[in-house]
Amino acid sequence: MRLSNEMTGKLLAAPGALYMLVFFLVPSAILLVYSFWTAASYRIVPDFTLVNYLNSLTSPLFWRVTGNAVVIGLLTAAATLALALPVAYYLIYVSRSQAILYLVLITWFSSYLVRIYAWRTLLGTNGLLNTILLQLGLIDVPVEAFLFSRFAVAITLIHVYLPLCILMVVSSLRDIKKELVEASRDLGTSPLGAFAKVIAPNAANGLIGAFVVTFILVAGDYVTPQMLGGSSGQTTGLLIADQFRKTGNWPLGAAQAIIMFAITGILYFVIVAAGRAVGLVPNRKRSRQQESLA
Numbered sequence: 001m002r003l004s005n006e007m008t009g010k011l012l013a014a015p016g017a018l019y020m021l022v023f024f025l026v027p028s029a030i031l032l033v034y035s036f037w038t039a040a041s042y043r044i045v046p047d048f049t050l051v052n053y054l055n056s057l058t059s060p061l062f063w064r065v066t067g068n069a070v071v072i073g074l075l076t077a078a079a080t081l082a083l084a085l086p087v088a089y090y091l092i093y094v095s096r097s098q099a100i101l102y103l104v105l106i107t108w109f110s111s112y113l114v115r116i117y118a119w120r121t122l123l124g125t126n127g128l129l130n131t132i133l134l135q136l137g138l139i140d141v142p143v144e145a146f147l148f149s150r151f152a153v154a155i156t157l158i159h160v161y162l163p164l165c166i167l168m169v170v171s172s173l174r175d176i177k178k179e180l181v182e183a184s185r186d187l188g189t190s191p192l193g194a195f196a197k198v199i200a201p202n203a204a205n206g207l208i209g210a211f212v213v214t215f216i217l218v219a220g221d222y223v224t225p226q227m228l229g230g231s232s233g234q235t236t237g238l239l240i241a242d243q244f245r246k247t248g249n250w251p252l253g254a255a256q257a258i259i260m261f262a263i264t265g266i267l268y269f270v271i272v273a274a275g276r277a278v279g280l281v282p283n284r285k286r287s288r289q290q291e292s293l294a
Contacts, residue, residue, distance in 0.1 A: 031254045031257060031258065032254070032258060034250055034251050035052055035251055035254035035255035035258050036048050036049060036050070036052070036251070037049070037251045038051065038052070038251055039248060039249045039250060039251050039252065044250055044251065052251050052252045052254070052256075053255050053259070055252065055255075056256050056259055057259070061239070062236070062239065062256060064234075065234045065236050065238070066236045066259075066260065066263065068150065068225075068232070068233065068234055068235050069219040069220075069235035069236040069237065070219065070263070070267070071150070072150055072153055072154055072157070072219070072225075072233070072235060073214075073215040073216075073218040073219035074215060074267075076154045076157045076158055076161070076214065076215075077212075077214040077215040077218060078211070079154070079158055080158050080161055080162050080214050081165060081207065081210055081214065083162055083165075084162060084165040084166040084168075084169045084210065085169060085207075087100065087104070087166050088166055088169035088170045088173050089173065089195075089199075091170055092173045092174060092176075092178075093173075093178050093181060101166075101170070104162075104163045104166050104167075105163065107163050108163055112160065112223070113223075115156070115159060115160060116156060116224055116227050116228065119155065119156040119159065119228065120147065120152075120227065123146040123147045123152050123155075123228075124146075124147050125142035125143075125144055125147070126142070127146075127147075129146060130143060130146065147228065147230075148228060148229065148230025148231075148232075148233065149228075149229070149230060149232055149233055150229070152228040152229070152230075152233065153224055153225050153228050153233040153235075156224050156228055157221060157224055160224070161214050161217055161218065164213070164214070164217075165210050165213075165214050168209060168210035168213065169203075169206065169207065169210050171206060172203040172205070172206020172207060172209070173199065173203055173206070175203075176198070176199055176202045176203060180198050180202075181198055181199065184198045204275055208272060208275060211271065212264075212267075212271065215264070215267070216264055219235065219236065219237070219260070219264065220235075220236075220260070221235065221237055222235065222237035222238040222240070222241045225237070225238050226238050236256060236260050239256065240253045240256050240257050240260070241253075
């Protein structure tokens with residue numbers, strides 16, 4: 001008996017869907033339930049309350065580190081996407097060699113912690129950056145602000161997540177034929193105009209996806225802010241991790257995680273709405289109306 005295409009697709013998608021259900025949706029539901037409970041002396045008390053959300057939303061510390069997370073996440077995601085676009089464009093429309101892509105992938109062979117310690121070495125008072133500036137006579141004493149700051153967190157996370165962003169952008173550009181870009185150039189469009197009128201609208205979903213995924217990973221990271229952030233580079237991920245590891249207040253950490261999830265969702269819809277407003281993201285309703293009229 002032959003299976004229909006629809007049934008075959010469901011069977012192929014079933015393992016991935018089951019994995020997401022067991023290891024993402026179920027833990028998220030448990031986290032949501034925990035956020036309404038309380039903790040006392042490292043013991044979780046299952047009573048329904050909104051005190052965790054109220055304490056988080058009225059805490060200056062929570063909003064300060066959340067603001068840090070959002071600012072660092074947005075700046076890092078924007079810089080990472082801006083660096084990934086030229087590389088992806090070169091790989092898809094200029095070069096026939098995949099050597100650069102292989103070099104990008106090779107960077108993943110190094111450990112996450114090794115890359116963090118490498119940047120600590122580069123940005124330290126005796127590091128390479130301060131040494132070069134001292135040799136050039138641009139500074140008289142080493143700059144301590146390079147390390148344990150937002151700058152250190154952002155530049156390290158750009159290095160960490162740039163390969164992933166490049167792969168996502170490459171994937172989004174593969175379906176856009178080179179002939180379309182060349183045709184727009186033949187009609188007198190500049191390279192920037194070809195990107196804005198041809199590449200960006202057709203790859204908008206992929207570009208926004210790359211931006212949002214990078215933002216989520218950066219905003220939720222707590223290892224890099226812990227090792228390079230200092231007092232000015234702390235993020236919500238570090239605060240949430242402390243609630244689970246140090247204070248033992250899992251319900252409060254769960255509530256802060258849910259709030260951060262909501263903030264990320266709001267930012268995603270704001271980004272999509274902004275893209276539609278400037279014409280980079282196609283309006284689905286308008287597209288359907290045009291298809292029905294045609």
